[in-house]
Each structure stands twice: as C-alpha cells, then as structure tokens.
Amino acid sequence: MNARSRWLLISVGLGVLLNPLNSSMIAVAIARLQKVYQLDFTVVSWIIFSFYIASAVAQPVMGKASDLFGRKKIFLSGLVVAFAASLLAPLSPNFGWLIVFRIVQSIGTSMMVSVGMAIVRIHITKKQATALSVLSIFLSGAAAIGPFIGGVLIHWWDWQAIFLVNVPFAAMSFLLAWRNIPKDESSSVLPSNMTVREWLAWLDAPGILLFAIGLVAVLVGLLSAKSAGHVSSMHMIVGLIGILSLAAFVRHELKAEAPFIPLRTFAKYPAMTSVNVEFILVNLLYYSLFFGLPSYLQTVRHVSEIHTGLLMLSLGLCSLMVSPIAGRWIDKAGTRPALLLSGVLMTLGSLWLVTLSQTSPVFSVCLALAAFGISNGLNSVGMQAVLFRSAPKQMIGVASGVFMTSRYIGTILSSLLLSIIMGDAFNAGGFRLIGVILSFIAIILVYMSWRRREPMNQSEES
Template identity: 30%
Template sequence: MIPKLARHGATTVPGSSPTAFDRRLIAPMVLGSVLNPINSSMIAVALAPIGLAFGAPPSRTVWLVSALYLATAVGQPVVGRLVDMYGPRRLYLLGTALVGAAGLLGALAPSLGALIAARVLLGFGTSAAYPAAMQLTRREAERTGQDSPAGVLTALAVANQTVAVVGPALGGFLIGVGGWRAVFTVNVPLSAACLVLGALRLPRTQRPTGNRRGVDLPGMALFAVTLVALMLFLMGPRLDRWYLPVLFAVAAVAFAVRELRVPEPFVDLRVLGGNVPLIVTYLRQFLGYTTSYAYLYGFTQWLEEGRGLDPSTAGLVLLPLSASALAVSTLTGRREAVRSKLVVGSLVQIAGCVTLLLVGAGSDLWVLLVAGAVMGVPQGLIGLANQTALYRQAEPARIASAAGLLRTFMYLGALGASAADAGFFAHRADTAGLHDLALFMLAGSVLLLATTLSDRSLSTLTTRKTGNTGITASTGNTRNTRKA
C-alpha cells in the first residue's frame, strides 16, 4: 500500500483515510498531552508530606509548583515553534523521553533541591506533546478538508481537564501505596507508553528544506529572560526585588525590537498584534486558570491543614470536581459555542468563589463536596472554549507555537495562583487565609466575565468547509483565509 501524504507534503500518514481524521493519532496525542496536567495536579497532595520529609515550610515547597510552571511557560511556545518548523514526531519523542528521566530523578532525589530540578525537567519534557497534538489536528483537517475537529479538540480538552482534577485523588492513592516519591516514579511507565505509541503511530516528517538560521535562538533567549524575570517577581513581589521588573522591561523591549526586525521571528509580533481576538483569548486563559489553580492548590492545602484531612481523603473530596468537569466537557464538547461556554463558566466560577467564603473548619463534608462540584463546571467549560477559540483564531502555519503560548498563559495563571496561595497561607493554610484567597479568586472571575461579555468577536467565530481545497475561518474583525 502506498502511504497517503498530508496536503502539505510534509507528513506521511500510512493507510489513513483521505476523508477522516486518523484515529491512530489520538492515543499518543491524548496520553502525551496529559503528562503536564497530571504532574501539575498530583503534586497538590504531595506538598505537605514532602515538606515534612525535608523540614520545609509551604513557602519553600511551593517551588515544586513554581519550578514546573516556570519551565513549562518558557518551554511550551519554544518547543511549539520547533514543532512548527521540524514537525511533531521528533519533538514529541524527545520531550516524553525527558519526562521519564525526570521521573527517575524525582524518585531518587536526596533533597528538596533535587526534587525542584526534577520538576524543571518535567516542565520542559511535557512541553512538546500539546503543541504537537494541535499541529497534528490542523494537518489532519487540511489533509481531509474537514475543518470540524470538534471531537478531537474535545478529547484533548476532556482528557487534560479530567486528569488535572483526578490528579489529586491519584496522587493521594499513590502516596498511600508508595509514599510521596510515587508521584514522581509514575512518570517512568507513562513516558515509556508515550515513546512506544509515538514511535509506532506518529507520522514521520520530511526534513525541513531551509537551514537552521530559521530558528530564532536570540529571540527565544530574550523571551525566556523576559518571562522568567516577570514570573520570579510575581512569585514574591518585594521592594528588594526591584531589579526583576527592570530586567523584565529591558528584556521585553529587546525582544520586541528583535522580533520586529528578523524575517523569521520566534513570535511574529506583527501578526499577533493585529489579531486582537487571539490576544484576548490569551488573557481569558490567564484569568480562568488563575482561579482554577488557586482553588486546586489552596483548597487542597486547606483541607489537609485547616480541615485536618489526610492526603488520601483530601484527594477523594476533590472527586466531585473531576466528575462535574468531565460531565460538562462531555455534554458540551461537540458544540463549539465559545461565548456561551465562557459566560456560563465565569458565572459558575463566581458562584464557587462565593461558596468558599461560607466554608470553615467545622463545615460538613457534604458542603466541601458541593463546593468541588460547583468549581468543576467552569473547569469543564473555560479551557475547552479557549482551546477552540485559539484553533479558529491562530495563524495555521504557527498553530503549534500559538498553542504553546496558550499553555504559557495557563501556567502564568497557575504561577500567579501559587504565589497567591503562598501569600495568603504564609505560615499555615487556615480558614482566614482561605477566605482571603476566595476574594482574590472572585475578583479574577469577575474580570473573566467582563472580558467575555465585551468581546464581540466571539459571536462571529464560524466554520466553513471548502472541500479539499482550502479552509476559511472568520474570527470577528480578523479574517484569515487558510489554504491547505
């Protein structure tokens, strides 16, 4: 049988149907993309036992969260750009191999510093699979001429959201069976599974015809310095750290000047600056996940320290969060309805934040379960809506790097959330700190609702099929003709 080729002529998809998405790609895409959220969420119930093991307070163990997000926020768009240039297969395999190495390092780590290093490796290693999945989705849409991959996008979103909220329960189970080191060790078999599936099923990509000068290494380096300086300051904003915002400003200006002058920039600021709907989508991603992760980490720590639950029980209390997120994503996934999902998700998130203001150390268990179920609804709506919006709004040739930036803003939100948790729980995760955190989350949720209601472009997102000759998408005031 002669292999069928993707429309770009760059991707070989042996035996795939010319009119249907190649379902053999779904397993490696989904499994690889969940490596990051599962490591992001499992650590929530491991922070307390790790702190006890190394005699570290929450202000130090929070680096286990921040280190991963620092690495991922930088790594996602960088690796995404490399995926756009060199194809998804090789970056996927390299990244998932690094996840296995990080798992081994964490399982054997003799100190908190070594654990933090393992989390940095996990951040970089898990940065490849999601941009690769988004590019594979785009290429399959172009190959088949069917620009309606709602089922595939839903599978990615549901898997990521479900794993993120199941993670604490899984982490609690692993800790109960094998101690906190098990939350690192589990990455070894997961990495092996990704490597096998990726090697067998991901299409091979022809070597790029250009030379390596197309890789904007100075731009990537300036982007990394800009982002790291900003995030380090946000993690602990103090007057004695004045040099961090200065470094951020200088690096940001240098980055902008560089990207506007080179012919093949890492981030095409001209295109991005003219795509206001996409920029607003990034902002909504940041706001939505700031609240989501503040709840995930803050509420979990409060359950253990303020409510007195053990890690396994705390993980079980969050199961309604998982159930409601999965149910909502599954029921609404095949309908794009981006604006409706964002509006409803914002309103329910506001209701969940208000619920937290009523929770106390003596609250009945059923109240805590209801609070989790309520907060699961926006998790099932907001992430899926933003992912669909990005798919419609991003330039097709840079879909992987655009998807990487979407994850960057998600982890900027997570980093802001972890900094808020550390600030409100400076010494102990008590009820007063939880209520302060709830007010912080409430403010972010209100801003999310405001940016959604004011964005008219969401009402004009459309899908048009043009056979196998091209794909046209309308995104509000921005109109892109996408040629396959």
C-alpha cells in the first residue's frame, strides 16, 4: 500500500470512528446525566434512542444521496455537522436541547460512515481487503475503547467532555480529507436535472418519514406509560399512531419503486431475512449489557466512572482479539460452529448476570464481559459471512444497508428493554431480571444456530 492510500485511509478512518465512538462513550455518562438533569433512567434513555434512530435513517439515506451530490462532499459536510453539534451540545440549556444536538451529531457522523467504505473501495484498488480491514479496526476499535475514554473524561472533567473530544478529531479529519480524498468524478448514475419531487421519490422520503414516525411514536407511547405508572388514553393514541405508521410503512415499501427497505426483495431470500432477525437479537443482547452494566456498576455498586470504563474496556478488547481468529475459523469450518459457540457464550454470560449481587467480586463481572466480548467478536464476523453468502451479488449493497439497520433496531430494543425494566433508577433486582430475559433470548439464538444450514454462496452463483 503506497503513501497516498495510507493517508486516504487515515483521513477516512478519523471521520468514520466518530459514530461508534459517540455511540459507546455515552454508556458511561448515563448515570451522570441522570444526576445533572434530575431525570429518571427512562427519560435519559432518549440520549441513546435518539442517536440510533437518527443513524438508522441517516446512514442509508446519505449513502444514496452521495450518488447525487458526490461522496467527498457528503463526507466533508458530515464532518462540519459533527464538529458544530459537538461544540454546541455542552452549551445545551436543558436536556431537550441536548437531545437535539445529539440527533444532529448522529446525522453528521452517519454521513461519514455511509460513504467512508465506498470511498476506500473506489480509490484504493490494490490490497483492497487489507484497506477495508484497517477501516474496520477504526470502527470496532472506537466502539471498544469508547466507554474507557468516556470514563476518563467524565472522571477528570464532566459529561461535556465526551462531546468536546470530537472537535479535534473532526477538525483533523476535515483537513486531511480535503487534501487526500480525490474529487468525485463528474459522471453520475443519476441525471443532474432531477426535480425536487423526483429526488424525494428516489430517496423514498415517504418511507423514511413513516419509518421514523412509527418508531418514535411507539417508543414514546411505551416509555411515557412506563414513566407515568399507568396507561392513559393519550399513551394509547400515541402508540396506535406508531403502529399504524409502521403498518403504512410496510404497505408503502411493498409498492415503492425505490424502497428505503426492500421488503419484497428480502422475502425472496429467506436466509437473508433470517440472518437479519438473528442480528437484531444479537445486538439486543450485546447492547443490553453494554448500556446496562455501566449504570448498574455506578448506581448499584458505586464504582467510579474511570473504573467502570476500565472494566468495559475488557469487553471491547475481547471482541477485537477474537475477530481475526473467528475469520480464519469460519473460512475453514463455516459459520455454524462459530455462531453456535457464540450463542452458548451469550447464554452463559446472561446466566452469570443473574448471579451478580452487591458483594460479587469484580472477577465475576469480568467473566460476564469476557463471554459477551468473545461472542460479539464471533458474531461480527460470522453474521456478515452468512449475509454475504446468502445475498445475491446484484443486491449486496442493499443487503449490507439493511444489515446495519437491523443492528440499530436491536440497539434501540436493548434501550427499550432497559427502560421498561428499570424505570426510574437502576437496582440489583431489575438487573437480574434483565439477565433472565437475556438468557431466554440467547437460548433462542443457540437453537437458530443449531438449526442453520450452511448457506450457499449466492454472490458467486449470481
């Protein structure tokens, strides 16, 4: 790999890491935000919901928009948006404004993730697999060290620092990207004279709007009822609006020429549908621990932010170390053994959470983290391998986009589970109940892995 390619990788990598970094740093800040704004856990959970809902919508949208406006322009614009949001978030006069800036930050960082891989694929033609693996290290590494960085920043400064830390990364990436990312070619797969109406139809704006409204309304209805302690007519109306919006979304996607999520196409390939369902459940499990354990440690066990970050670092490091081993194993033995072991480890880790008490040694926490970390490393490689082997070559891009949306849905569901079980504040009994629920989900994943047949490589056949 020549010097030009290395600098391009660094430029793109510094930008794309901002999304996983900001999605993971917040895990250690939730308990602190509860104290600062005097809010219960259910309300503060919107700092997680908002980021992932915005990412679920923005990433595929911005990926499509880059075909019209150019990948370099979208990437640089994302850096500007993320830079501005990270500067303004610490100045938020209340929690509502913090959520607004968090959404803007999510959109900005999603703009870079959605086109970063494409930039590398297009402009690095030699040793492309190596280049993509390096970019994956930026993504997975940022997610792994996020809780540790967040813990250090909150310990020595305060929650505002987890936003301000983005500023130098965004500024440095902008300067490097401006210099090292080649200009977009003038030729485009889309006509340059598209009207606003045609552009919105191409992006599937109605589908995006129905998806976002439905998801937010269902979450608001459920969480509002939980906070109030009873189900009122208003809660039911909001929830019904959400359900009807999602139903309208499904109907619209089945008829749309360029759907946001191609439901009809996925129905033709059951293996792709199955792996997306599994990926939702995997992320529900993983992020329930990822977001739940830091609050449990800080609220119930009274562990400091910096020590919580250190403990959570073991989760990410186990995942990082296992990923390359999982790749070699899957190449030789296929996906089924690795995913089966992953399901068993998640089951054991979830059962271990049930045994935790206020007097449990730190070693017990590390065992659960190690089990989930190893399983996450196996899943990150195994699930993608199943997807690529089951997806036809002509729709691998669409399949990858929906795969990422499945990840966000699983993450949103994990936050919803934590909010419903915990309510006002974290407690040991609620955390054990979460462990029981996660154990049942993990057993389902073990069964699905056991029943899986090794998928034929659709990409090569098509």
